[in-house]
Amino acid sequence: MTTHDLRHPHGAGHDEVSLLDWLHTVADQHLPEALHDVAVPVAWVGRTSTDDAQDPTLSLPRQLDNARKALPPGFVIVAKFYDVESGRTMVEHRGTGHAHEQFDIPIPRDGSIADLLAEARRPDRRFVAVVCESIERIARVTYFSTKIEYELEQAGVALLAADEGIDVTAIPSLNDGSAPFRRATPTLTRRVKQAIAEWYVLNMLELSWGGLKAHTGQGYNIGKPPYGYAAERLRHPVKAKAHEGKTKHRLVPDPIRGPVVTQIFLWRAVHRLGYDEIATRLNLDPDRYPPPDPILGEGRRRVGAWTGSSIREILDNPKHTGYMVWNRRKRGHRARGVKGRVNPPTAWVWSARPTHESLVTREVFTAASTIGRFRQGSRAGSESNPHPRTRRTYLLRSYVRCDLCGHRANGETTKGHTYYRCSPNPKNHGHLPWFPGHPRAAMVAEEQLTEPLARFFTERIFGLGRRHYLAAVTADIQQTARSASAARQAELTAAIGELARRQENLIKELERLEPSGDPDVDDAWRRGIQARFAATVTELRQKRQLLAEVERTARATTPAEVGLLDQLPQGSIDLRRLPDDQQREIYDAFHLELRYNSVRRDLTIRVTLAADTAQIVAAAVASTPAGPQRTKEQRPGACAPNPNPVRDVCGAPNASLREPVLRVAGDPLPGCLARSRGTGGVR
Ligand SMILES: [Zn+2]
Incomplete structure (x- = not known):
């Protein structure tokens, strides 16, 4: 679209004449000194993508040339900004690359697009508008290019594209106010072009994705061949x-x-x-x-x-x-x-x-x-391997995490004892803040985990007092959250009061303002007060929004659903009597996490009670034939002699499964949390 039907820059109501004619008239009347006054300084911005198979030493001069040709007479490119970078680069990373240095680009460079934006904001900027070859040179993501356009517009600088035609009224400093800077149809054209540019790059990615998929299907290798x-x-x-x-x-x-x-x-x-x-x-x-x-x-x-x-x-x-x-x-x-x-x-x-x-x-x-x-949980199945050197499957494999670094601990057997061990590699983790406080090998013996774990399930999951335990824990958590929220609300309320007071003072200051005799001084003074007032208005608005948010969150915090516990079997149950893989199925259903802190020597057991936990527990129990039980760890008096206690309790009619009571936004509900002192085991 070309828009050369420009209005006379001075005075409405004239016949429409082109700027060219007008400039000619002015130039003819005032040659040669006046030419200096009518020159319109613009900045050029270019970009060549690192992705394109384009040669920046050819592409950039072409872009500059196209921009130059589209400019009306009297327009002069006074600054040149360009980058060699992808049009999908995020705005905050734009202009930070050095790719342009690798090429011998025959255009003096005033800086990157970031430098352009910085200069545009300065009062002593050298240009009134920015020109590019086409809008996709600004960015290939519509959001980024409109953002840059908006930032320039806020600074009073127009962004012109050579292929859209140069509209002088789009330049705020040349527009006499008789028409809006930004006009409807050119804006629509530009948005369509931006959408096409974005579509183009996405489509290309889709095509190349499809191509790579086909390449794989045909068995071609990408990259270095694997060892072997x-x-x-x-x-x-x-x-x-x-x-x-x-x-x-x-x-x-x-x-x-x-x-x-x-x-x-x-x-x-x-x-x-x-x-x-x-x-x-x-x-x-x-x-x-x-x-x-x-x-x-x-x-x-x-x-x-x-x-x-x-x-x-x-x-x-x-x-x-x-x-x-x-x-x-x-x-x-x-x-x-x-x-x-x-x-x-x-x-x-x-x-x-x-x-x-x-x-x-x-x-x-x-x-x-x-x-x-x-996979969620662990390796499917835990069938033992017939080979004599087979290592045993660790009962708590993948549940144990090191509390010091958050990594999963590995099972290992030393002299017939099972340990879970975390020994981070200094090469990979040496720079992290937790590393100096981490023992070379943080270890915990399996018995030190199984004992409290069994107690946890017996008391807090299947025990008679489980509701009481959970209610106590959640009440504690909610109390903490409530007091934190109350403190934040008080803090925000105080800040809002302070801002209101500051506003009042500014108004008083404005009222008391005595004329100094110099209208410029008075004006500057008044403007200064107004600017400070405007700043308090913005801050006040933000603080009020924050306060509303905090209040809303406080209201929305739902108490944990203690009722979910009722779906689980209840009774004297010791999970240690079940075979390992059955135990693991149950632990998986509870999303068990054991965090062992080898410095404080304590253990945090965390389980999550989701809406489907009870069903999985019931299924896990039902699928197991009542066969020989693990007896070596059975403790006398831990449980009544019964071939399969969990199954029996699950099968009882009063524990029949109900539909999930409550799910909060699809998330599992926070479950029980227990902390118990361990007894060492760090080597
Ligand atoms: Zn660790």
Whole structure:
């Protein structure tokens, strides 16, 4: 859209003449000195994406040239701002990159877009408007580009785009007030262009996502081949790309390293060796078991030997099964506010059928890898392995957390005793604030957990006094929350009173204002008071909103649903009498968490009572045949002799399951919380 039908900048009611004619008239009358007065200074802003296959040394001069050509006569570009960065970069990260320094861009650079915005806000800025080639040069996310446009507008600077046509009335300092700065149709055009720019980039991402999925399905590898494989280079199936020398890669087993991978999986899955133990074995014979070469950078360095984590990396790589798998990780992008993460296995893209030779079967892979940790609870089933060297499944595996660092503690057996141990790696955690206070190995013996845990369930979950315990705990929590909320309300009320007083004083000051004789001084004085008054109004509004929020939250805090407990069986129940996997099912249903603090030597047991907990507990009990019970830990008098106490109580008619009583916004309700002093066990 081109809008050259401009109004006369001075005086309404004139016939519409173009600015060009007007400038010519002025220029003719006042040549040459007057030309200086009519020059309209503008700033140019450019951007070339790092994503585009564009050459900034060509793209930026083209953008500048297009902007220059679109400017009406008399307009002069007085400053040039540009960046080489993605149009999806968040506004607060814009203009912080140094990508432009890598190119020999033949345009003097006044700074980045951030510098442009900073100068626009200054009273001594060099320009009255900003011009770009097209609006997508500002950003490819509509929110970001409208935000930048708005910020410029607030500073009184117009944002012009060469491909939309330059409308002089859009520039506040050239507009005589006879028409609004921003006009309806050009704004609509711009918004449509922004939407298209955003659609374009999203569509491109969708297409490339689809492309990568197809690439995986066809069995092509992306990135470095995993240990055990070599990449077989193939001609690119697309002729044009093959012509450019591009290739695709398929995985073929490495004759030496392939068997090493198979060996690692067997040691892990069948012999149940630990990562470090496997690494030690491999390091004994580096010729037979050559250590991996990591992809360097991001904290990884070449160690020249096997380590526990390199073993784990191999065990967790599903490509060893012969299937191609993609999307295991999401790469972080700080500038776009995207965090890197490991995707859960449900998000992985597997090829439909094997695409390369496998080094391990899917069954062995599942048994050996740790990807099960993504599942709620724990590894499915706890069937013991027939091999004599099988390590036992730890009863409390995945429930025990170290209170000092929050990490999950690992089970280990030393001299017939089971411990849960947390020993963080200084390489990964050495910089964290908790690290100096963390023992090298924070350990707790299993008996020190099972004893209080059994007591907790007996008394607080299945015991006769459970309602009393829960009510006491929740009353305590609510009391704390109530007093915190009351203190905040009082604080806000006081602040609001103080602001109201300040406003009154400002009004009085304004009333008492005696003319000083200098109208400029009086005016400045009055404006100063007004500005301070306006600031108090804003602050007052914020404080009042905050207060309303705090009051609303205080009203909305619902007491914990003690009634949920009634759905659970009641009676003298000692869970330790159930087989391990049945116990674990029940612990899973309660979302059990054991936080052990090895410095204070205390244990926090936390369970969550959700609406479906009772059903899961009943099902767990019902599915178990009344067979031989765990007897070795049975304590005399702990429970009446009964083959399956939980089942019996669950089956009783007065404990029949009801529909969930209450769920707060789909969240599980806070359950019981208990703290009991442990008795050491730190080594
Ligand atoms: Zn820890």
